[in-house]
Amino acid sequence: MIFSKSKDIESLTDEQLMQLIAQGNERAFEVLYSRYSRLIYSYFLRMLKKDKELASDFTQEIFTKVYRNAQNFDSNKSFKTWIYSIANNQCKNEYAKMKVRSEAILDIPISTTEDRIAQVDKKTFHSALQKALSELDEPKRTVFEMRYLLELSNSEIAESLGISEGTVKSRLFYAIKELNLQLANYKELLTVLLILILS
Amino acid sequence: MNTKTNPTYQPNDIEVLIKNKSFSELLPDEKEFVLQHISSEEEFNQLKQLWFSIESEEMDMQDPPKHIWKNLRNQFKKEKQEKNAFTIWLNSVRTWWMNLNTFGQMSLAMASVALILSGVWLTFQQPNDSVLAAETTREELKSFSDTAQSEANSNQNTLEMKERPLAELNLNEPPVNAIIEVENADNRHDVEAVQDVPYPENDGVIQIKSESNSNLNQAPAMLNVTPSDDNFIQTESIESKTFSEKEILLTPADSLKKKQEELKKKKKKK
Secondary structure, rough: OOOOOHHHHOOOHHHHHHHHHHOOOOOHHHHHHHHHHHHHHHHHHHHOOOOOOHHHHHHHHHHHHHHOOOOOOOOOOOOHHHHHHHHHHHHHHHHHHHOOOHHHHOOOOOOOOOHHHHHHHHHOOOOHHHHHHHHHOHHHHHHHHHHHOOOOOOOHHHHHOOOOOOHHHHHHHHHHHHHHHHHHHHHHHHHHHHHHHHH | OOOOOOOOOOOOOOOOHHHHHHHHOHHHHHHHHHHHHHHOOOHHHHHHHHHHHHHOOOOOOOOHHHHHHHHHHHHHHHHHHHHHHHHHHHHHHHHHHHHHHHHHHHHHHHHHHHHHHHHHHHHOOOOHHHHHHHHHHHHHHHHHHHHHHHHHHOOOOOOOOOOOOOHHHHOOOEEEEEEEEEEEEOOOEEEEEEEEEEEOOOOEEEEEOOOOHHOOOOOOOOOEEEEEEOOEEEEEEEEOOOOHEEEHHHHHHHHHHHHHHHHHHHHOOO
């Protein structure tokens, strides 16, 4: 199968691109990079507490693995779950190395104008959610990020992490339950904030 | 008979219930299941709200720095070139091979096989020879030593000094000086110059017993006897913590050299 035109390459599946990469096709590698680099980099950023340098290194490392292992890649398997399982393992190794999870700072912007209430609400919720997420344990957080950041389905998460779909759903539920407890404080804070703004 | 079967819920199905139904819409068995994991209706509603908030939340997405792709592309090109260079070399060999006539191909193939086989043979043969030679020499020397010992015993020139210190040796043979060097466990060397050690006319056995046995008995120890005038060659080294009770076979150098030469000649003949 020969894909001479750039458009042809762009319409290929990830698995087909991997076959071309194995043959040394640079364009195929570029297409695959453009598809996943943003997601992978963002995932690393979130999982590694916004450490941009580390996230950059990890992104480069994972794509190096992609082209080096292209020949051994089983094209019957999903590339998406394969690359996310590598990403997850990289994060796990990093956690084991560092054993440190830096705390995100909860910055709550205070506004005195009524028309910014909605914006404040959104921003505070976002910040509170980030803080609450940072306090989740690693397995629950991984499932959460894979679901809502990488937008993987439960079955894809299960395949990436090598666990059952039931475990994925269960971890997700308990993650949401823990977040709810963490965010209870946020709701109280938000109420106080709204009263202050309105008064 | 009641044929109605209650649906069973797995804990992981709770997401579907929370998202799709209000608390009041839950069937009794669904409610029962939900309340096993959630404390109240209030929490149920909070979770529902939170779930939808999270799903509508825009997750931070960021583009990776541009230098990552530059580095990756350079790395990819470099590795591809290295891989290609090897492929080109293989192809050039293949082309040259294909251009040869049948006779040439056959000859080259035979020569290659012969070269490989001789290489393998040489690799494995050389060390074996040296090992065999070493073993043969060792065995021959041992047999020679045994012969020498038995001869010494029969000629009554054996230095039977069991339980006797060296100083008490009193043979009519010309005296030979020897140095006994003892290496103790702590690497300390005790050197004793033993004088008046008799020179056995033929091959002989000397049992050395030092006066300072306390030093000699320290384990592990190595005893070396070095003749001062090349008349003796030590044919057996002793490594024992109680070597004072051991016998050291001393052989006149000339006699040993002769024997060794004889052995070499025999080998050559073989």
